Amino acid sequence: YWPSSIIEKVRANKEITLTEGARQTVGLLYKDNQGQFVILVSAYDVQAHKRLYTLSIIMLLLFIIVSGALYFISRWFAAKSLEPIGVVIKQMKSIRASNLNQRVDEGSGRDEISELAMNFNKLLEHLENAFDLQHAFVINASHELRTPVTSLLGDIEVALQQPRSANEHEQLLHRLLNDSKRLKETVNILMEIARADRDYTKANLSPIAIDDLLWELQSYWTDQLGKSALKIEFLQLPENQENLLLTANKSLLIIALNNIISNAFKFSNNKPVKCILLADDSHIDIHIKDSGIGIPATEQDKVFRSFYRGSSAKTYPGSGIGLYVTEKIVHLFDGNIQLQSVPGKGTTFIITFLIKK
Template identity: 40%
Template sequence: MKIRHRLSLQFTLISGIILTIVFVLIYLLSAQYIQNSFYKLLQMRALVTAQVYLEKDELTKKKFLEIEKSYRERIPDESSNIYDQHNQAVFIEKTKYNWPASMLETIRHREVYRFRFQEESGLGIYYPDNQGNFVVIVTARNTMGIQQLNYLMWILIVMFLVALLITFVMGQWYASRALEPIKSINRQVKNIRSNNLHMRVQQGRNKDEIDELATNFNGLLQHMEQAFDMQRSFVSNASHELRTPLTTIIGEIEVTLQNERSREDYIQTLGTLLGESEKLKIITDGLLQLTRLDVILTDTNSELIRLDELLWEIQEFWRHKTPTVRLHVKLNDMPEDAAQLCIRGNRSLMTLALQNIIRNAFKFSYNRDVDCQLTYSKSGITLSVSDHGIGIADADLEKIFMPLYRANNAHAFDGYGIGLSMTQKILQLHKAAITVSSVLGQGTTFNIFFPHVQKF
């Protein structure tokens, strides 16, 4: 069922429930009002009956004729009884009902008593007079009231059905108008394919949930477009990196097979093949290691790592490996509690990520000194690694973290474009963010930000 129909039915159901409650209240209140009005009429008839039979000797002739005229205007199916203090029926010879003494005592006690008998309404009053104390009972069927209630009930039923029909039709119209932006988004989305991911969904001006949906979808399209571009670039770079050693291997084998060679030539050819095969192995191992980094860090496979201690360990490693150059470590704005320099993560992976950055800093600066600064702040910990090397062009800054991508000025150096991709994945696992700034020919700075709150 479409959302438009479902919304219309739900809106109609809610309206139906509200109308049912309102109409039932109207019917019950009207029934109560009609019943009370009829009981007041019965009370008036009881007083007129008492005056006609008991006050005849005390009223003027004119007044008595007015009361007698009112008495003749009877209610349909009206029946009257008058009882004396001995519970004997008096004055009225033909009585429709013989009421029990217990009811008469109840009327004397309450003075006005309403009751229902069979399908009729009845009312009794206690009427003291100079001739004695009497009880007057009048019963009648509220035919007119019943007809009014039946008429009101049919009116409410018809109004209920008509209101539900109008509500459903208006709900359909309103739902169609409300969902029109979503229909527009659907029409635009149908035209978006992998070859035109640059297209975007038009956003409205209402700043509502639908506009938020369009904004989020455009953001998703942007990420997909970037992912497709990265994938195409990765395929291009991978094919280039893999094709070079494969071409060398195939060429060497073809040349060697053309003529018979000496033992030294075969050894030289096999050495070349071995070198190119090792390049292929390094590339494939790096790509395999990248796929294995898609893990989830938990409390079981992570530990607390003090970043300052980790930097001292890395500094000691490079001091023994390259005694002629140095890794300078500087600590800024350190907290009093050293525990605030701790992050939760995998120590070996974090060491690998930082070593990749520092190794590149040494390599692309022709083994000049590298500066490393650790700065503490309330929002987190920032680690900066700076070199004085060849730098990175602005066009290459957004691509250096792509697997197998190498900038134009980096082809003269050994490497396969896997280290920074691996580093970025490791830092993402640790909820850290990495940015890079560079000036071509002057140097590059990598900034890594570790937030204080890390939840895995």
């Protein structure tokens, strides 16, 4: 049954094991007093092969079951992890031009989905403010231009109805002059809103030194009202001068600050106005303080509304749009604006910007 080569191999090695197909063979060299004998034994392990077959079937079934379980578990985890994205997408789809004040849920985590929602909300805020400025321009144009133009036309028509004396012509010319001044002021306001809207939509940002900007404003108001009109005070400055740099649009900042300063002069009959700077390594505060008529406590939360004019401001010229535009601009650069006022003593506007590290 076995070739001589196998027998000789057993004699040489004294003991061997080998596989012949499905059979296992053992060879052994046996010595006794009668001589040396080569013993070869071969067998087929039926039970081992059955166990191996059963084990392979079990492993195959386990592989199928585990793979299926992993598939469905991974699908469940994927659905749960993508669920916040689905909620955000659903909320995004519900936002239209008519409800730009709506915001998507930012969640409570710090993952990529929350960051996406926060950036989308910032974009919505910018769009809302831009739409509000455009809406304010259109409404203000139709509302403010109509009154002085109608008054001008009425005075001219009355003057042409019959001959007038020199005194009557003088009075008429005074009224026309006042209406013309009001019309000019209205046009200037509209130009300011249009400029703010243009810069707002462009949003060209650059580092601006707040202290230098305040000196520029003082120079401007010195040319307008005199040397001591706008007083600048630096009560606190940071050790690092770079913390006086604010990433913003310079034109918009000038519009926002000048709106407050011009109101301060107007409602105080051109009395000196203080502009105080307090800054450290975490924030920049700008206080603009006047000694004017003040704002009643019941009206202080309304002054930033579009076209709102307080009861004490009715006798002063204006459109009620300046502070509205100012608040929009301050919020654009992640700032905050608030006021403190005592009727008859004056008002202080406080603008705060946080330093972004």
